[in-house]
Amino acid sequence: MVLAAAPAAAATQTKGTEKAGTNPFFTEWKTPFGIPPFDKIKPEHFTPAFERGMEQHKAEIKAIAENPEKPTFANTFEAMERSGVLLTDVANVFFNLSSSNTNDELEKIQLELAPVLAKHNSEISLNPKLFARIDAIYQKRDSLNLTAEQKRLVERIHLNFVRAGAQLPEEKKQRLAAITQKLATLSTQFSQNVLADEKSFKLELDGERDLAGLPEFVRQAAAQAAADRGMPGKYVVTLSRSSIEPFLTFSDRRDLREKAFKAWISRGDNGDEHDNKGLIKEIVQLRIERANLMGYPTFADYKLADTMAKTPAAAEELLLKVWEPAKARAAQERDMLQEMARQEGQNIEIQPWDWRYYAEKVRKAKFDLDESEVKPYFQLDKMVEAMFYTANQLFGVTFTELKDVPLYSPDVRAYEVKDKNGKHVAVFLSDNFARPSKRSGAWMSSYRDQEKLRGDIRPIVVNNNNFNKGAPGAPVLLSFDDANTLFHEFGHGLHGMLSDVTYPYLSGTSVLRDFVEFPSQVLEHWVEQPEILQKFAVHYQTGKPIPKELLDKILAARNFNQGFATVEYLASALVDLEFHALKDAKDLDVSRFEADTLKKLGMPKEIVMRHRSPAFSHVFSGDGYSAGYYSYMWAEVLDADGFDAFKEKGNIFDPELSKKLYDNVFSAGGTKEPMDAYINFRGREPKVDALLRNRGLTPPEPNAGVN
Structure with missing residues (x-):
C-alpha cells in the first residue's frame, strides 16, 4: 500500500479531468x-x-x-x-x-x-x-x-x-530496495499459486454411494458448487474450507475423505508449476538478508521489535505455555476417537482425514449433539441480524441495507451504518459466499479509510467470508464455527467503521499486528451468549427459537475438540516463528524443515498444521503475518480476559464498559499504545489464565471416554 498516503477520496473529490469519462x-x-x-x-x-x-x-x-x-x-x-x-x-x-x-x-x-x-x-x-x-x-x-x-x-x-x-548508507539502501521489489513479486506468485491449486481441484461425487453420510445441507452446498462450475445436476467438493470441512466431518467414504484431505493439505506442494516450496526458500532467505541489513540477527527479531511481544522469545513462550496442555487434551481426544472407531467395528488407526469424522460421532455421543441438528438454527441472515444487534447494543450503531448501489458481485450486500443520533458512520459491504474467483479464508478490508484531515471522510469497509450457498431460494445454514467466523470478521469491520481519528495513517485497523486481532476475537464471545442465541438462533422452517436443551448442549460442547483445534493452530504459529528464526536459508529444504520442526515439538501424527507451509498465505503472501501468526493467540489473552470484564459486571452490554471499549479500542485506531489502550478499557493488564479457561485447557479429568 501507499506509504503514509491518504485514503480513497470521497465522492466530492475530483480526481482529474483528462479523458473524463473514459477511465x-x-x-x-x-x-x-x-x-x-x-x-x-x-x-x-x-x-x-x-x-x-x-x-x-x-x-x-x-x-x-x-x-x-x-x-x-x-x-x-x-x-x-x-x-x-x-x-x-x-x-x-x-x-x-x-x-x-x-x-x-x-x-x-x-x-x-x-x-x-x-x-x-x-x-x-529511502x-x-x-x-x-x-x-x-x-x-x-x-x-x-x-x-x-x-x-x-x-x-x-x-x-x-x-x-x-x-x-542506512546508500549502497545498503539500494540493496534493500531490490529485496523489497523481489519479495513483492515472490509473494504475489505464492498467492496466485495457492489460488490456482484451489481452482483446479474438484472432487466430483457420483451417485448415492459417494454421498453416503452427507446431510442435506452438505449435499445442497455440493450441488451449488457444481452448478457454479458449470456442472448442473452434479455434486462437487472444493478446497474451500467451508466445503471440505463439512465433507470430512460427515462423509462415510473414508477413501474419498483421504483423497480430499490430501488435496487440501497439498496446495502449493505438488511439484508442478504452482509449487511454492522454491518460493518459500527464496522468500525466507531474502527476509533474512533484509533483517541483517537493518542490524537484526533474524527476520523474527526484526519483525517483532515493533509489536506488543517485542521479541520472538516472548511470543514463543506464550505458545509453548499452551502447547503442552493442548497436546495432552488432543491425546485424550484421539483416544476417544479411536474407541469410537473400535465400537463401530473399524479396525483402523485414526488418521488426519478421520479426525473430524469421528470427532462428530464422539460429540454426538458425549453431548447428544450433532451438526445436522444445530445448523437449522443458524441461518446466515439471522446471524447477520445478530451481529448488527450486538453492535447496536454495544455502540449504538444501526445498519440499513442499501439498494441500487454499484457492487462488484451479485453476492455482495451493502449497508449504511449510522450512529445513535442518525449520523452517517460508514458503508459496510458484506461478501459472504465462496466462488472460484475468490481466495479462500475470511478477511476484512476497506475501500476507503476514515479520516478528518481532509474533511469528515467516512470509511467503506468490506467483510469477506467463504460460506457455501445453499440450493436456490433456500436459506444458507451455518455451523457454530461459521457463526464465530462471521462475528470475528465483523469485529475487524467495526474496528474500521467506528474509527474516529484525524490522520489516515492511524485510522481503523492500523495498529500493531498482535493487537489487531483483539477487537475481532473479543466480538466472537457475544455469539456464544444465550441472550443472543435465544433471540436469533431460530429454526429456518418453523421459526421457533432454539430449545434451551439444545442451547445448553451447544454451550456445554463449546470446548469439545479444543485440543485438536489448538494443536493445529499452534503448530502453524510455531513453524512460522522457526522459519523466521533462521540465520541462513540458502540450503533450506522446506518440506524437511517443516517435518523436523514438528517432530521436535512432538506433533501428534493424527493432526496436520492448520496451514501447511506451501499454502500458508498469512505468512508468505506478503509480510502481514510473517513471524506473526502467533498474534491470534497473543490477542486471545486480551479477548478472553477482556470479555471476563463484561461477565464480572453481569451484563454483556454494560454501558460503562462498552463506552470504554469504544473509546480506547474500536474508535481509537493506532492513536494509543496497545497496552495503554487495553488497561484504559480493562483497568489492569490481562491475565493469561483466562485464555486457558476459554479454550477449556485446564487439566483433563481422568478416565474420560466416550459415553
Whole structure:
C-alpha cells in the first residue's frame, strides 16, 4: 500500500479531468457515499490509473522533500498525509478485487505491478531529504505543542521510515530496495499459486454411494458448487474450507475423505508449476538478508521489535505455555476417537482425514449433539441480524441495507451504518459466499479509510467470508464455527467503521499486528451468549427459537475438540516463528524443515498444521503475518480476559464498559499504545489464565471416554 498516503477520496473529490469519462479513476465518483463505480471499472483501467497515481504521488513527495521552508508538522507530516489520494484509491479497489473477484487479467496486472509499487514505496521511504525533515521534527517533538495524536503520528511514521532503511548508507539502501521489489513479486506468485491449486481441484461425487453420510445441507452446498462450475445436476467438493470441512466431518467414504484431505493439505506442494516450496526458500532467505541489513540477527527479531511481544522469545513462550496442555487434551481426544472407531467395528488407526469424522460421532455421543441438528438454527441472515444487534447494543450503531448501489458481485450486500443520533458512520459491504474467483479464508478490508484531515471522510469497509450457498431460494445454514467466523470478521469491520481519528495513517485497523486481532476475537464471545442465541438462533422452517436443551448442549460442547483445534493452530504459529528464526536459508529444504520442526515439538501424527507451509498465505503472501501468526493467540489473552470484564459486571452490554471499549479500542485506531489502550478499557493488564479457561485447557479429568 501507499506509504503514509491518504485514503480513497470521497465522492466530492475530483480526481482529474483528462479523458473524463473514459477511465473511472480520472473522474468524479457520483455514486452514493462515494462507493467505487464497480459497474464502470474494467481491468484495462488499472494500469494507467496506477501510473498516473504514482506520478502524482512522486510529485507531491518531491515537493514536500524539497520544500525550502523550515520543516513543520503541517508542511511535512500533514502534507504527506494529504498525498497519494489517486494512488490509494486505485490500490484499494484493485487489491480488494484481486482477492475477492479476480480473473486472469487482474492476476497478470498484479504480477506486473508488484515490483513497480514496491519500488515506488521504497523510493519514498529511502528518500534522504524527506527523512531529514521527518527526523528534524521527530527530534524536537516534545517541544512542539503537538496533540497526543499528532505526536503519535510523528513517532509512528519516523519509526516506519527507520525500519524501512532510511538511516542506512546508500549502497545498503539500494540493496534493500531490490529485496523489497523481489519479495513483492515472490509473494504475489505464492498467492496466485495457492489460488490456482484451489481452482483446479474438484472432487466430483457420483451417485448415492459417494454421498453416503452427507446431510442435506452438505449435499445442497455440493450441488451449488457444481452448478457454479458449470456442472448442473452434479455434486462437487472444493478446497474451500467451508466445503471440505463439512465433507470430512460427515462423509462415510473414508477413501474419498483421504483423497480430499490430501488435496487440501497439498496446495502449493505438488511439484508442478504452482509449487511454492522454491518460493518459500527464496522468500525466507531474502527476509533474512533484509533483517541483517537493518542490524537484526533474524527476520523474527526484526519483525517483532515493533509489536506488543517485542521479541520472538516472548511470543514463543506464550505458545509453548499452551502447547503442552493442548497436546495432552488432543491425546485424550484421539483416544476417544479411536474407541469410537473400535465400537463401530473399524479396525483402523485414526488418521488426519478421520479426525473430524469421528470427532462428530464422539460429540454426538458425549453431548447428544450433532451438526445436522444445530445448523437449522443458524441461518446466515439471522446471524447477520445478530451481529448488527450486538453492535447496536454495544455502540449504538444501526445498519440499513442499501439498494441500487454499484457492487462488484451479485453476492455482495451493502449497508449504511449510522450512529445513535442518525449520523452517517460508514458503508459496510458484506461478501459472504465462496466462488472460484475468490481466495479462500475470511478477511476484512476497506475501500476507503476514515479520516478528518481532509474533511469528515467516512470509511467503506468490506467483510469477506467463504460460506457455501445453499440450493436456490433456500436459506444458507451455518455451523457454530461459521457463526464465530462471521462475528470475528465483523469485529475487524467495526474496528474500521467506528474509527474516529484525524490522520489516515492511524485510522481503523492500523495498529500493531498482535493487537489487531483483539477487537475481532473479543466480538466472537457475544455469539456464544444465550441472550443472543435465544433471540436469533431460530429454526429456518418453523421459526421457533432454539430449545434451551439444545442451547445448553451447544454451550456445554463449546470446548469439545479444543485440543485438536489448538494443536493445529499452534503448530502453524510455531513453524512460522522457526522459519523466521533462521540465520541462513540458502540450503533450506522446506518440506524437511517443516517435518523436523514438528517432530521436535512432538506433533501428534493424527493432526496436520492448520496451514501447511506451501499454502500458508498469512505468512508468505506478503509480510502481514510473517513471524506473526502467533498474534491470534497473543490477542486471545486480551479477548478472553477482556470479555471476563463484561461477565464480572453481569451484563454483556454494560454501558460503562462498552463506552470504554469504544473509546480506547474500536474508535481509537493506532492513536494509543496497545497496552495503554487495553488497561484504559480493562483497568489492569490481562491475565493469561483466562485464555486457558476459554479454550477449556485446564487439566483433563481422568478416565474420560466416550459415553
